[in-house]
Amino acid sequence: MAVPALSASIAQTVSLSATQWLIASNPSGIASDPWKLSYTSEAYPILAIYPNAQAAPSATQQVLDLHYDFLYSASTEESIVYVFSSTGLNFSQMSTLEITMLGDASNNQINFHLGGISEDVDNTGGMICQDGSGRRVPKSKDANCNGILSPAEDAAGWTYIYSGDLGNKQIGQSDGQFDSEDLNHNGVVDAQDSTGGDFGYANPNAQNTNLWFDETLNSTHTTPTIDFGGNVWHTFQIPLNILTQSNWTAIKELRISIRQAPGGGSASSGTLKFARIAMLGNAVSTIGSGGGTIMFSPEGNVASNGPYAPTTINIPPQAFSSPVNITIQAPSSFPLPTAPAVSLTGTNIGVQITLDQPVQPAVNATITLSYLPSDVTGLDANNLILARYDTTQNVWVPLVSSVNTTNRTITAQTNHFSIFQIMQANPSATVSTAKAFPNPLRPAQGQSLMTFSMLPANARIRIYNVKGSIVKDMTADQTGMANWDGTNQSGAPAASGVYFVFAQGTGESRTLKVAIQR
Secondary structure, eight states: OOOOOOOSOEEEEOOOOGGGEEEOOOTTSOOOOTTSEEEEEEEEEHHHHOTTOSOOTTOEEEEEEEEEEOTTOSOSEEEEEEESOSSOBBOTTEEEEEEEEEOOOOOOEEEEEESOOOOOTTSSOOEEOTTTTOOEEOOBSOTTOSSOOOHHHHHHOEEEOOOSTTOOEEESTTSSSOOBSOTTSSSSOOOOOSSSEEEETTOTTHHHHOOEEETTTTEEEOSSBOOOOTTOOEEEEEEOOOSOGGGGSOBOEEEEEEEOOTTSOSOSEEEEEEEEEEEEEOEEEEEOTTOEEEEEEEOOOHHHHOOOOOEEEEEOTTSOSSOEEEEEEOOSSOOOOOOSSSOEEEEEEEEEEEESSSOOOSSOEEEEEEOOGGGGTTSOGGGEEEEEEETTTTEEEEEOEEEETTTTEEEEEESSOSEEEEEEEOOOSSGGGOEEESSSBOGGGTOOOEEEESOOTTOEEEEEETTSOEEEEEEOOTTSOEEEOSBOTTSOBOOSEEEEEEEEOSSOEEEEEEEEOO
16 A cells, blocks of 8 residues: 655645635735736646646646736736635644646746735725715725625625726626625724735745745745746745744735736736645634634645645534634654554544643534545555544544545544544454444443444344343444444433344344443
């Protein structure tokens, strides 16, 4: 089995859907020309981006196209912005900005800004609400500021005031979205904040900090000039060089800017294509009592193999009674694949989830991890599971999992965060090896499931009480495993006491004695 060389990092990816991006204020303060800037999304062949990716010849992925034109324009700088979160994401543990892009060899210059930017896109200070209050607010289609987008307001859009060649332009006409300059939804035309930083021509220390490592060419790109083009996509890793972590705990936006190179010698128009924009490092998310979803990706050799599919952790409401910080990172190594009652084969593909407080989820969280075909060479993808490492017993605990071999994802539930790994569970050829754990099941100690393992695939499992009445009737999955949540056929909790498990295979059976202690 081939084990990929993963770096110990997690990727926080950015959407490449054009509907998630907006025209933005420029680093220089000069307004963009709304008539000469556009951005669209297209389906692009994966193998044209990542020649060594494990993808079908016809497979495509979404790509963001940024079209700019400085010819006959009063502006020589254009920008678009993506909003991570209205309150900001914690990037203090991130180390790298990774960009996979197709240049246009224009010799124009590019800049990436992480942090809150000026919301005054056209430099007019927002708009006056048409509700008689005289309030000045960020421009939006909600002209009367009542929080409701009427059909007329949607059709009108909001007015981008521009003194250049074609004059004003209506933004967001009839797109059905609540378009606004108000990126953080606070009703104020905010100036650029002090968080994050610039990576490109707007960095005042560009010569010292803009060392972009080009994974594609295995070389360093030391200038913000777009001097590369043709059909070759480049993956750049840009170090964030975070010195003050407090400046990176609430990053709200990512802005991409392009300007015509000072002094001439650059093209007046062009198109840049982006196949991946991601933050690499350790992802830190704050989850409160309302729950939430954390999305990330394992980080491998993107330039060579392409990126992994997004991975998610869905945390339901009331999993935590108060806010906790959850850190997601890729383990630098995995413990040996020992398990209490199941035969496992490891893949070294997984994630480590840690909390900043000595608590665990009160209800099950759902984890979905992704893999590449090369990660499971020699294994049966249908028998893949997620396993959690129990640090108190130093064993891997298999989780009953759902495998999607088309999307190459594995989903399982857990009420305890630790190290998780994609593993193969090897079903037994006989029911004589059947095991049950934990036994007894102690729900009061946070044990929500009893696992039956080391069974043949699809073995039948029937649980009886001491009176001989059937309590539960189940079937083992493809890996020879099944979970009992301690309930009967009607879903009611089974009482404390002894139960007999009748496991039946092809022409053979075995009886196990188990117990519940509530």
